[in-house]
Amino acid sequence: MKPSPTELYKPQVKICGLTSAAEAAACAELGADAIGCVFFPGSPRHLSDGLARNICRALPAEVAKVGVFVNESYDRVMQKVERCGLTAVQLHGRESPDLVQALMNQPLAVIKALFAAGAPGLSEARKYRASAFLVECGAGVLPGGNALTWDWRRARTISKTYPVILAGGLSPDNVSEAMAACLPAAVDVSSGVEKAPGIKDLARVRAFLDAVSACASEKYLPRVF
Numbered sequence: 001m002k003p004s005p006t007e008l009y010k011p012q013v014k015i016c017g018l019t020s021a022a023e024a025a026a027c028a029e030l031g032a033d034a035i036g037c038v039f040f041p042g043s044p045r046h047l048s049d050g051l052a053r054n055i056c057r058a059l060p061a062e063v064a065k066v067g068v069f070v071n072e073s074y075d076r077v078m079q080k081v082e083r084c085g086l087t088a089v090q091l092h093g094r095e096s097p098d099l100v101q102a103l104m105n106q107p108l109a110v111i112k113a114l115f116a117a118g119a120p121g122l123s124e125a126r127k128y129r130a131s132a133f134l135v136e137c138g139a140g141v142l143p144g145g146n147a148l149t150w151d152w153r154r155a156r157t158i159s160k161t162y163p164v165i166l167a168g169g170l171s172p173d174n175v176s177e178a179m180a181a182c183l184p185a186a187v188d189v190s191s192g193v194e195k196a197p198g199i200k201d202l203a204r205v206r207a208f209l210d211a212v213s214a215c216a217s218e219k220y221l222p223r224v225f
Contacts, residue, residue, distance in 0.1 A: 010216035011179060012186040012225055013209055014066060014165065017045035019198035021058040026202055031209045033186070034064035034225045036090065039072070039080055044197035045190070049083045056085040064088045064109065064225035071095065074102050081108065088225065090134060094119060100128045109225060111165060113138075116154050125158055132224040133158055134188060136168035149174065152181040159183050163222040172207035179215050186224045187212060 016036030018024040024035045037052040038045040047055070056065040067086040069077055071093035080086060088109035091100065095112065103110045112130040114122050115138025125133055135158055137150035149169030158164050159182050166184035171192035179187065191197070193204040 009219065009221055010212055011166075011184050011221060012223065013212055014064070014186060014188040014225070015190070015193065015200070015205060016066070016068065016167075016188055017043075017190040017194075017198055018055055018200065019045055019047065019051070020200075021051075021054040023200045023202070024055045025058040027200065027205050028059050028063045030202070030206050031213075032063065032205070034066050034088065035059055036066045036068050036188070036190070037084065037086070038068045040068065040070040040092070042070075049080065052080070052084040052086075066090050066109075066111070066225075068092055074099055077103065078106070081106070088131075092134070097127050097129070100130050104129055104131070111224070114158065116150055122154065122158055125162055132163035132165055132185060132222075134165040134167055135159075135182075135184075136166075136188075152178045155182040155184065159185070163224050165224060170208075172204055172211050175208060175211045176215050179212070183219065183221070185221045 012033035014034035014036055015027045015032045017038055018035055037047050065086045066088040067080050068090045090111040092113040100112055109131040111132050111134050112128045113134045114120055118138025135155040137148050155166055163185040165186040165188050166182050167188035170189045189208055193200055193208050195201045
């Protein structure tokens with residue numbers, strides 16, 4: 001349902017790379033709409049099934065529990081969904097349109113990553129039927145944003161047509177600028193609100209959420225989570 005003309009609407013916020021159930025619950029209490037659990041073994045934020053399950057169980061029902069995967073099979077993704085209680089999956093590699101479609105047939109939000117400086121590129125959105133696209137730079141060593149800022153205006157070509165989650169180098173200091181450049185449905189932050197990889201700074205999380213709220217407008221944006 002679209003908001004009324006007098007209702008302020010702001011992008012949703014996903015806090016990604018949690019490694020503690022207590023920190024995840026604190027982020028949700030501060031107002032996060034989604035919490036990301038990373039299942040990529042090469043990440044310093046990689047979780048075991050047991051820890052991911054504890055994180056998901058610590059969250060309120062209305063907060064999305066997002067599993068982040070890189071080039072995993074359908075069976076592997078669904079195994080994690082069932083074991084950990086995920087409500088959404090984020091595919092952050094070169095997954096096929098067929099895999100995205102298969103996961104869309106499940107009761108899940110399915111987010112496909114597209115990259116301004118990698119593959120699949122921004123022009124490939126039309127190949128996928130996903131709930132939303134996470135758009136970031138794609139440069140660097142790891143599949144994620146690598147804390148690199150980039151020209152967020154490039155994501156506007158996608159956000160005009162599809163629900164977009166903007167990521168890549170976001171922080172409390174620049175998220176307002178990034179949202180103005182792209183008009184995303186949601187924003188995704190990890191290292192920009194951390195003390196160390198996987199350890200969130202709750203003061204920075206609060207500042208990030210406050211910065212997003214300060215940019216609320218009467219423009220309609222689709223909900224992702």
